[in-house]
Amino acid sequence: MGVMQIVLGPRHRPPLKRPVWIIVLLSLFCMLLISAYVYPRKSYSACYVFSSRGCKALTDWLPPMPAREYTDEEIASRVVIKEILSMPPTQSRNPKVAFMFLTRGSLPFEKLWHKFFHLYGSEKGELGEPRPFKIFSELKKRTPISDYGHEGRFSVYVHASKEKPVHVSRYFLNQDIHSEKVVWGKISMVDAEKRLLANALNDPDNQHFVLLSDSCVPLYKFDYVYNYLIYTNISYIDSFEDPGPHGNGRFSEHMLPEIEMRDFRKGAQWFSVKRQHALIVMADNLYYSKFRDYCKPGFDGRNCIADEHYIPTFFSMIDPGGIANWSVTHVDWSEAKWHPKSYRAQDVTYELLKDITSIDTSVHVTSDERKERQVRPCLWNGVQRPCYLFARKFYPEALDNLMLLFSSYPTI
Numbered sequence: 001m002g003v004m005q006i007v008l009g010p011r012h013r014p015p016l017k018r019p020v021w022i023i024v025l026l027s028l029f030c031m032l033l034i035s036a037y038v039y040p041r042k043s044y045s046a047c048y049v050f051s052s053r054g055c056k057a058l059t060d061w062l063p064p065m066p067a068r069e070y071t072d073e074e075i076a077s078r079v080v081i082k083e084i085l086s087m088p089p090t091q092s093r094n095p096k097v098a099f100m101f102l103t104r105g106s107l108p109f110e111k112l113w114h115k116f117f118h119l120y121g122s123e124k125g126e127l128g129e130p131r132p133f134k135i136f137s138e139l140k141k142r143t144p145i146s147d148y149g150h151e152g153r154f155s156v157y158v159h160a161s162k163e164k165p166v167h168v169s170r171y172f173l174n175q176d177i178h179s180e181k182v183v184w185g186k187i188s189m190v191d192a193e194k195r196l197l198a199n200a201l202n203d204p205d206n207q208h209f210v211l212l213s214d215s216c217v218p219l220y221k222f223d224y225v226y227n228y229l230i231y232t233n234i235s236y237i238d239s240f241e242d243p244g245p246h247g248n249g250r251f252s253e254h255m256l257p258e259i260e261m262r263d264f265r266k267g268a269q270w271f272s273v274k275r276q277h278a279l280i281v282m283a284d285n286l287y288y289s290k291f292r293d294y295c296k297p298g299f300d301g302r303n304c305i306a307d308e309h310y311i312p313t314f315f316s317m318i319d320p321g322g323i324a325n326w327s328v329t330h331v332d333w334s335e336a337k338w339h340p341k342s343y344r345a346q347d348v349t350y351e352l353l354k355d356i357t358s359i360d361t362s363v364h365v366t367s368d369e370r371k372e373r374q375v376r377p378c379l380w381n382g383v384q385r386p387c388y389l390f391a392r393k394f395y396p397e398a399l400d401n402l403m404l405l406f407s408s409y410p411t412i
Helices: 022-036 047-050 055-061 072-086 108-116 136-142 187-201 224-232 275-283 286-294 306-318 350-357 395-407
Strands: 096-103 154-160 206-212 233-239 270-275 295-299 321-327 360-364 373-377
Touching: 022 072, 022 373, 055 206, 072 275, 072 286, 072 306, 096 187, 096 224, 108 154, 108 395, 187 206, 187 306, 233 306, 270 275, 275 306, 275 395, 286 306
Parallel strands: 096 154, 096 206, 233 321
Antiparallel strands: 206 270, 233 270, 360 373
């Protein structure tokens, strides 16, 4: 029987069906992640493609940005700032609050401020007594009051940018400092603030520094304001992140590498700072120079306002836990205009003052399409309290009504 040979031919298999669509989708997803990491967002809308919690949820699990090498100027600046922050607060047997007025000329509410500095507060006010600060009764024993009002517990400084003021109160006489022209929206506004701080820091007893405008008025009697500021553990600097055109939209890449867009903050200029932070403002040149050179109206097609961004950004970067992120000066932006609401004589009523002094949460609204409301409680040494000690903007015609109502202001 012959041997039969079987020759095996090549086996034909059906072509493998690769899941091409899955590979394409995965590739696109990886590209999007890499893009989000390399090119930071400019609006919140894209973030919600990945997470309903927005950009913060996305950045939580992205790999950390590699640490960059600091410039020589940054290293020197950080050493100085760290040293100042680590210094124990200056001890004064007679701590004072420095009231720094940024004005164009004469102060329309000087008579009201005279009454504020001179008048003793009664135990209760018609507007309702604020919830008492537990430690105030003991602390007040350490601060004797002069027979001439509250002299010895405050200092006054006036920066008049246009004309020499005519004073009607002895508390303001000879308190004008050397002043220069101030232009709204430009670095000259910050320069005037620093000029006031420099003069106020010359007095070692000044422990807290309040920046006020010529349209500001006090909302409480002196004792309440003094204790609120002297015995706080933070500075009241308004600072929040605004991803919209009036916030991060004003950021310039010329500020890199020292200031990145993620560091950029916005806030009202009316600060109230402790001595430590006032010294840091005077010591800083690096971050100040970034705003001097690259934050001004019309630069790079942006309308950056230096006094709305320098201090909020600076302290958010160097001591975020040391600031309140809200101001103790109330301003009403509800009309959504370039300037806040102004109060005329007929607006100044018992109800208005009661409404302002009852606010105990700080609200910021972003300028992007989302109009996000950022709400935080106003905390005084960890306890929720009324937010505002002062308010603006008031027309000069409101003086008489304010003087009449002052005796009804709340006290402790």
